[in-house]
Amino acid sequence: MGKKIYWIIIFITLAVNVVALQWTIESFFGEEYEHVITYSIVSIVSSLICVLTFWRWRKQEYK
Amino acid sequence: MSKEQKGKRNQKETREDMVGLIHNLERDEDLKFNRRSFLKSAVGATVTLGVATLPFSVLALQDKEKDDNRKEIAKLADIPKDSAINFQYPTESEPAILVHTKDGELKAYNNKCTHLQCPVFYEKEESVLLCPCHRGFFSVDNGHPLAGPPQRELPLIDIQVENGVVYAVGRQIRHG
Numbered sequence: 002m003g004k005k006i007y008w009i010i011i012f013i014t015l016a017v018n019v020v021a022l023q024w025t026i027e028s029f030f031g032e033e034y035e036h037v038i039t040y041s042i043v044s045i046v047s048s049l050i051c052v053l054t055f056w057r058w059r060k061q062e063y064k
Numbered sequence: 065m066s067k068e069q070k071g072k073r074n075q076k077e078t079r080e081d082m083v084g085l086i087h088n089l090e091r092d093e094d095l096k097f098n099r100r101s102f103l104k105s106a107v108g109a110t111v112t113l114g115v116a117t118l119p120f121s122v123l124a125l126q127d128k129e130k131d132d133n134r135k136e137i138a139k140l141a142d143i144p145k146d147s148a149i150n151f152q153y154p155t156e157s158e159p160a161i162l163v164h165t166k167d168g169e170l171k172a173y174n175n176k177c178t179h180l181q182c183p184v185f186y187e188k189e190e191s192v193l194l195c196p197c198h199r200g201f202f203s204v205d206n207g208h209p210l211a212g213p214p215q216r217e218l219p220l221i222d223i224q225v226e227n228g229v230v231y232a233v234g235r236q237i238r239h240g
Contacts, residue, residue, distance in 0.1 A: 018113035037124035048114030
């Protein structure tokens, strides 16, 4: 996998998390608690993908 | 400055005459450094945003447990058509209005205006909910703003009628 794809994945996860956080807060104040948990899970999964991608990028970048 | 010192100018790793500052001007290294740190910052931001959603989930789980809230409002016979009564729901500090429309439908909303929290009243003549503070109008049918400064809908209170008694059984802050 080229290094560019790591960048793309990381920035997609960043965009996902920005949107997910906004939706989480909106749902929380809208008292839609099922949605809060859904968006929160999406956000955590996205963060994990980001960290894993970063580790792989780092491995390639510094080898 | 001695000749020897001058000779060290524009060379790396020299402290003479503040020449060491040229490190910062070497564009290739500069770009390389920033590219990496930029990506690391992006990763940090992503993780921070992800973790920031967790407190909301924890609070949501706590609130979900105490969500069941059924409350008697009034007897249906006490609310004639084309009239409204006030009550508090879901807590005593949250005022609400129950409207018995001309068509015989029951509609209930929290009656704090979504503009600046003034109380909202039922306007019989036009069959709308009116906030007199800044002349905000809401639809009785769905609680959405019709005119004036309010931008958001009034929270909708779910109603149940059992044996001639009207109950409030839930609330939707955002509704279509």
